Amino acid sequence: MSTGDDKTATTIARAAKAAFEASQLIASSERVHALHELRDELVSAKAEILAANKRDLEAARQEVDAGCMSSSLLKRLDLNKGDKWDSMLQGVIDVANLPDPTGIVTYASELDDELELYRVSCPIGVLLVIFEARPEVVVNIATLAIKSGNAAILKGGKESNETARLLSKAIQSALSKTSIPSTYIQAIQTRAEVSALLELDQYIDLVIPRGSNSLVRSIQNNTRIPVMGHADGLCSVFLDESADLDKAVRIVLDSKTDYPAACNAAETLIVHEKVLLTVWPAVAEALLDADVQLLCDPPTISALQSLSSASGKLTSHVHQSTPDSYTTEHLSLTLSVITLPSLTDAIRFINAHSSHHTDCIVTENPAAASAFCRGVDSAGTFVNASTRFADGFRYGFGTEVGISTGRIHARGPVGLEGLVTYKYMLRSEKGHVVGEFGTGEGKKTYKHRGIEAKTVPFLE
Amino acid sequence: MSTGDDKTATTIARAAKAAFEASQLIASSERVHALHELRDELVSAKAEILAANKRDLEAARQEVDAGCMSSSLLKRLDLNKGDKWDSMLQGVIDVANLPDPTGIVTYASELDDELELYRVSCPIGVLLVIFEARPEVVVNIATLAIKSGNAAILKGGKESNETARLLSKAIQSALSKTSIPSTYIQAIQTRAEVSALLELDQYIDLVIPRGSNSLVRSIQNNTRIPVMGHADGLCSVFLDESADLDKAVRIVLDSKTDYPAACNAAETLIVHEKVLLTVWPAVAEALLDADVQLLCDPPTISALQSLSSASGKLTSHVHQSTPDSYTTEHLSLTLSVITLPSLTDAIRFINAHSSHHTDCIVTENPAAASAFCRGVDSAGTFVNASTRFADGFRYGFGTEVGISTGRIHARGPVGLEGLVTYKYMLRSEKGHVVGEFGTGEGKKTYKHRGIEAKTVPFLE
Structure with missing residues (x-):
């Protein structure tokens, strides 16, 4: 320079x-x-x-x-x-x-x-x-x-x-x-x-x-200035053992195919091993019908062998995944799929692999929903709703600066609120000084009485 | 390393x-x-x-x-x-x-x-x-x-x-x-x-x-990680043209001498030229009585020539300031003093020289108080109150992490609230998908109806 x-x-x-x-x-x-x-x-x-x-x-x-x-x-x-x-x-x-x-x-x-x-x-x-x-x-x-x-x-x-x-x-x-x-x-x-x-x-x-x-x-x-980054979205959907089949199909399909190039599109599907032969084949069939390429681990591949209707696509659209598949933001009609034995493993997997943008659980079990929302360390933790909802307009902010992938100051979709900070205004009528307060004799104590106010009364 | x-x-x-x-x-x-x-x-x-x-x-x-x-x-x-x-x-x-x-x-x-x-x-x-x-x-x-x-x-x-x-x-x-x-x-x-x-x-x-x-x-x-810094405090007090003499004396004295080593102690005093011969001499006398060293510009020095009671200290405690005086955090019984012709100049001076920690105006004029609080770009803008009030305990936070000199995420005294961020939790009962919303025929529109809730009902 x-x-x-x-x-x-x-x-x-x-x-x-x-x-x-x-x-x-x-x-x-x-x-x-x-x-x-x-x-x-x-x-x-x-x-x-x-x-x-x-x-x-x-x-x-x-x-x-x-x-x-x-x-x-x-x-x-x-x-x-x-x-x-x-x-x-x-x-x-x-x-x-x-x-x-x-x-x-x-x-x-x-x-x-x-x-x-x-x-x-x-x-x-x-x-x-x-x-x-x-x-x-x-x-x-x-x-x-x-x-x-x-x-x-x-x-x-x-x-x-x-x-x-x-x-x-x-x-x-x-x-x-x-x-x-x-x-x-x-x-x-x-x-x-x-x-x-x-x-x-x-x-x-x-x-x-x-x-x-x-x-x-x-x-x-390259800077000392604070940075509010808007970068990749590596979002995932987890099909819990109590996932409803119809919801699973709808949500995975929308999360992947509604707008694959968006940062809130799903890139990874996690299948609880207990639904490998029940929910997963129907979800896979819908994805194959929508022309989605699947990068699968061995259990999710095996579970598809019984699929007859989409059999033509089993060779053209279903491929073995590699470890890299689960850290790739495809931004296209490609989805990485993995089987895990429990909710806890799914939470750990997401925390280790996702970009902490938005992750969804499909479940009918309230305890699993609660654990997922608490345990997944992402800006958005969704229950039975498409990851594509992560958006300032859909959230009701009217507009957005972007979707922050940091967690300081503003996280997730950033509206006008993310562009403000605050300052403290203190006003005394008497010329208050700190020396009058304390624990000694004749000293005052702080009252800390809440004031109901939406604006500062002395600002013009 | x-x-x-x-x-x-x-x-x-x-x-x-x-x-x-x-x-x-x-x-x-x-x-x-x-x-x-x-x-x-x-x-x-x-x-x-x-x-x-x-x-x-x-x-x-x-x-x-x-x-x-x-x-x-x-x-x-x-x-x-x-x-x-x-x-x-x-x-x-x-x-x-x-x-x-x-x-x-x-x-x-x-x-x-x-x-x-x-x-x-x-x-x-x-x-x-x-x-x-x-x-x-x-x-x-x-x-x-x-x-x-x-x-x-x-x-x-x-x-x-x-x-x-x-x-x-x-x-x-x-x-x-x-x-x-x-x-x-x-x-x-x-x-x-x-x-x-x-x-x-x-x-x-x-x-x-x-x-x-x-x-x-x-x-x-040396890091990409966000930094919440707690550093210097270069606080100032401005004596406006309508400053009350008694309040001015109390506030300047407390701001400077209550605990000079603290980051919320005043380091600079700005005197409106209209109060050079009225308020300033009394403030100076109180400061000299408290053994404060004054680093003054020529007008504030001249204005003290009439001070008889403290005349002994005029030579030992009053010195000519240099440009550096106004960017120095003394952290001791030393105060830099400058005369300025207007409130606007005082706001500009503070924005250019202070560390954006806490600054105070002494004034009886509500319009001046309002302009000061809006115009001074500091974490604390105080009206007729000592800068020493800038503190988590005094603000009612119970305790503090420190006083943030940054303006992102948390500014000023940081309590427990400064150590939290937020996440978005979205729950659907039906398996909502984005594809159902939009402007076409049969599409739904977002309702964005506010919910009164202090906690998330589905979290256990």
């Missing part, structure tokens, strides 16, 4: 911090105003933005033809596909209409007469968000940052540079029509800038990488 | 993770039971522990005599000083009696008929806690970890090795009388072990260093 990048990065980071600090004195209604302006800017710049997107798409198509880019990446670039453009606009308004996540009191106590303590939610500060191809993420993340009161520096994939540049321009124009500084949301283009920014922990408060495990780890290795 | 340390570290970290996972299936009442056993073990081993503490003290005294250790460090080592031993025992029981921080529902929603989502607090996993001299911290941290359901690996200062070894033995004995694995709490002795453990992000979930800024930064530089 050159000294030039360092300088630029410092200028960008400083401007972001200054914008954040200045914004703390601006009413939160102005942030909502900015989001409405943003929607209007996007509407008026639509033709221009889609033309830029076409240029990105053409350049990408050449890369795909030259074998330098995957065609799935190409698909994600297209901002004019289906209802993507309209959803992006709707998302801005939906987020604008959500309740303000800041200014909410989560703990309040009267420490003494006329000495009141409030813990109140507030923005984190400056976010550095690093994400891959999809250009609409620029607008999604900017929207979430503005709504939650955080300044943000955004780095998208280079494939969408032209589109992202115009989306950023629209964000700038929108901010310029409010009292929020335009450096509140800034876009950067190069990896060198990212590297330089990762050094600046005095200005940047949280790094949010959305991408592969290796992206997240490489960032964690 | 040798391969031997790597091996030992891996064994320790793996054992901690296994103990954590096993403990998730044990009732939380067993953790409370362990704390009562711990208290009993400490009572019976008192003589032995205090004898070991004497040996640590003697060794430390030789280090002090040889000029290799500060005498303040020596003081902190003494476990038999004042009511330290009894407070340590009482702390164990106090924490045992606090409400369980785990199993609490913080969000619950019915996504569909018979499809219920619960966000429920749970332990983080394996904590690596690194702290300095005071040996009783071994017991404090072990107590907090056990109560919150986290496994912990503890590394204290080498000065207290003998004492810490016996305290750890008591913890092991206590755990062995419960169904919690004894590797739930482990003590390590060497820095090489710490270095090796910082690599093991597959087993360790959070590092909690309590010490200097340089300790915290060095750890952040």
Whole structure:
């Protein structure tokens, strides 16, 4: 990285911090105003933005033809596909209409007469968000940052540079029509800038990488700034000895095939040995009918020998698994299958192999459900429900930053709540001092009387 | 670091993770039971522990005599000083009696008929806690970890090795009388072990260093594991133009002199230029009477020329400040003083110079109080109250892990709540699948009906 990048990065980071600090004195209604302006800017710049997107798409198509880019990446670039453009606009308004996540009191106590303590939610500060191809993420993340009161520096994939540049321009124009500084949301283009920014922990408060495990780890290795990673999902479904056959078939099928490329799709199926010859063959048949490739251990292979209807697929779709099968995120119509002798073994296996994202038990036994939910150390522990439900929209958050694979600050699907922290505000009417409290004669003791308050009464 | 340390570290970290996972299936009442056993073990081993503490003290005294250790460090080592031993025992029981921080529902929603989502607090996993001299911290941290359901690996200062070894033995004995694995709490002795453990992000979930800024930064530089740092406090008091003189004197005096070595003591005083000749001289006089050294900018020095009563100290105790004065954590009877022309300048100055720990405004103007609390980006923003109130016990948390100088996950004084995260539990009665929901014909929509619940009904 050159000294030039360092300088630029410092200028960008400083401007972001200054914008954040200045914004703390601006009413939160102005942030909502900015989001409405943003929607209007996007509407008026639509033709221009889609033309830029076409240029990105053409350049990408050449890369795909030259074998330098995957065609799935190409698909994600297209901002004019289906209802993507309209959803992006709707998302801005939906987020604008959500309740303000800041200014909410989560703990309040009267420490003494006329000495009141409030813990109140507030923005984190400056976010550095690093994400891959999809250009609409620029607008999604900017929207979430503005709504939650955080300044943000955004780095998208280079494939969408032209589109992202115009989306950023629209964000700038929108901010310029409010009292929020335009450096509140800034876009950067190069990896060198990212590297330089990762050094600046005095200005940047949280790094949010959305991408592969290796992206997240490489960032964690290179910064003192806290990282909220959004990486792989290695989810599993466990068919307990009391699994209901119909539920097992429905859930495994949905978890695997509803959207195989998603991080909340199932990659591993664990079969309790007591249901090897009862539940498993029916589940396998449904999976084979859906064209799923099965990587099986010897017991689950043997148990399928009696399957006649799907026999044609037993050779083409059923293969012996290897130890690696159980640590692979297939992201395709492939499922690893293993037999285990007990619930306890299943919990241990999941804790050792899963990515602690979302795991499901299919069971009719409440004690097994309870043990599974307590024992499995994942962001989501599901009973008789598809792993695909692990999603901010489905959870009712309206929108999501992503699905955090860390367990500090925010875990699982992260909504606006994951972009706030809190501060303590203490107010005395009398000029309280600590020296008056204690155990000696004439000393006061703390009252710690709970206060019912949803907002801080002395904040204007 | 040798391969031997790597091996030992891996064994320790793996054992901690296994103990954590096993403990998730044990009732939380067993953790409370362990704390009562711990208290009993400490009572019976008192003589032995205090004898070991004497040996640590003697060794430390030789280090002090040889000029290799500060005498303040020596003081902190003494476990038999004042009511330290009894407070340590009482702390164990106090924490045992606090409400369980785990199993609490913080969000619950019915996504569909018979499809219920619960966000429920749970332990983080394996904590690596690194702290300095005071040996009783071994017991404090072990107590907090056990109560919150986290496994912990503890590394204290080498000065207290003998004492810490016996305290750890008591913890092991206590755990062995419960169904919690004894590797739930482990003590390590060497820095090489710490270095090796910082690599093991597959087993360790959070590092909690309590010490200097340089300790915290060095750890952040050397690990992918999230770090909850407890470092410097550079707190300030701002005398606004409407400051009440009596409150100003009381608050500045208490903030500076109640316990100057604490991280919540004030290090900087900011004087609004409009009160330079009214409030400031009285505050200065009280500080000089309390033997405080003042590092002043030219206007605050000039304003003191009229002080007659304290004139003797004007030469011995009042000195010209340098730019460094305002970024120094004095931790002694020294205070840096600066004049600024406005509230806005004071907020900017604090955001640029403070360590974002705790800052106070002395004012009779509600608008100024509100702007200060919103604009100052610190864990604590106080109105007319001493910075010394920033403390877990005073806030009503019963006890504290420390005062976090980070802003992610937990900020300011960290109680048991700072040692938990959450997971999502989703239960269906019917075997719900995502494919049934959507916008097409016959598709269901999400209900997102709030559920009033404090605990998860299907957990046993």
